[in-house]
Amino acid sequence: MKGQYPDIQGGGSLILAWQVRNKKVLVIGGGEVAAGRIVNVLNADAKVTVVSPRSGLNDEVAYRVEQKQVEYIDRKFEPSDLDDVDMVLAAVDDPEASTQIYKLCQEKRIPANIADVPPECDFYFGSIHRDGPLQIMVSTNGNGPKLANIVRRRIASNLPSNIGAAIQRVGILRRKLRKIAPAPEEGPKRMQWMSKVCEQWSLDDLCDMTEDDMESLLGFFQPGTVPSLEALRLGDPDGVFDGPFLI
Incomplete structure (x- = not known):
């Protein structure tokens, strides 16, 4: 049986895409x-409150x-700042205050990240690459x-320069597909057909795909076929893309 299943490698983190849109995030501190x-939580559409004396704000904050x-509160942190908060990010140069903040968050069961103190973090921030809808995080725990x-x-540096735009177009096509085939039992077929599109079309094709192209392409969902972009535009449904695999 050995080798049949993945080996367990303890000591890692569960890396997730945490949806914090409209969640209340408290940032304690105002430095670098x-x-x-x-920036990280604003990019995720969170509602952010910063607590820090104005003298502690750097230019960016x-x-x-x-x-x-x-939102901004011009003073040092107070325990009442944790009321109705969904997440806490502490970045202050005071180890004792940081530990106290973390203990208060634990008591209230609020997930917290205490900068530069891994044992006092419920989660870590990794190094992020962002290109439109594409996000890649690298974490060293x-x-x-x-x-x-x-x-x-x-x-x-090894990613194609247009991959973000291609992913964005695929996302639009996927949402359109869900509208014409919304039934749960059609889920596996939707996934298989979208996989074919991503495998058979080049990144350039995906970037160039217009709304009209999408509407035409969706007509091939039920038979489960994927013509090339050129064949689609020429009205040749038997045309088969034979270019390189790029995505």
Whole structure:
């Protein structure tokens, strides 16, 4: 039986895409680390509150405050700041205060990240590559953030420059497909057909796909076929794309 199933490698983290849209995120601190945390959660459409004395704000955090991208409380953290909060990100240069914040979060069962203190983190921030809808995270589980950054840049440098746009077009096509084939029992067929599109069309084809192309292509869902983009536009449903596999 050995080797039939994946070996268990303990010590890892469960890497998830955490949906925090419209969730209340409290950022404690206003320095460089806090600035990075703020960008991360704003990009995920969270509602962000920053607590820090104005003297502790760096230029970037001050800009977020001035632009009203975040709510701002001009003082040091108080326990009442945790009321009705969904997530806490602490980035203050005070180990005792950081530990106290984490203990309060544990009591209230609020997930928290205490910057630069891995044992006091319910989750970690990895090094992120973003290209439109594409997000790739590299995590070292708190062991080497700089190495995570190096690995992330190495991965990003090997990605096609248009992959983000291609993914965006595929997402639109997928949503259109769900409208014409919404039944749960059609789920496996939807996945198989979308896989064919991604495998048989090049990234350039996916990027060039127009709304009209999508409507025409959806006509081939029921028979389960995928003509090439050229054949689709020429009205030749028997045309078969024989280009390279690119996605």
